[in-house]
Amino acid sequence: MRCVNADPQPVAPPPHAVRAAPAPGGAPRRLWIPAAALAAVGGAFAYVAAVDPNEPGHYPVCPLWRFTGLYCPGCGGLRSAHAFAHGDLATAFTDNALAVVAFLTCAVLWTVWVVRAARGRPMRLELRPAALWAIGASVLAFTVVRNLPFGAWLHP
DSSP states (O other), X not given: OXXXXXXXXXXXXXXXXXXXXXXXSOHHHHTHHHHHHHHHXXXXXXXXXXXXXXXXXXXXOOHHHHHHOOOOXXXXXXXXXXXXXXXXHHHHHHHOHHHHHHHHHHHHHXXXXXXXXXXXXXXXXXXXXXXXXXHHHHHHHHHHHHTSGGXXXXXX
């Protein structure tokens, strides 16, 4: 007598045959979230471009700078965004170098997001703890150096 297994185990296809299914919906439907993000960021940059942060009274003063005289990593970020929006990269970099790096990094990440969304693939940004520590250490080093006498070139 032969014993027949009533619950046969499914056989997995070979790894080269497994492909991620594209996200449901056409490209316009998949691109509305990146487009909305671009509209929000573009609106913020348009506002900062129109309302000059170099003129007093338009934006609040950094509380850390006001009460301690120390520059935080974001000090000069609005002036940097204003110069960046007007295409003056040298002034933007002088006002806040870290902000310019962040603007450019966000632009690259947004472009990757759009390309992946258009192809129906999800955007995944998985930073390992070492990368997060490196980013944090870079921001901390930028903050410390810009507040020391030899880092005066990093003052906004």
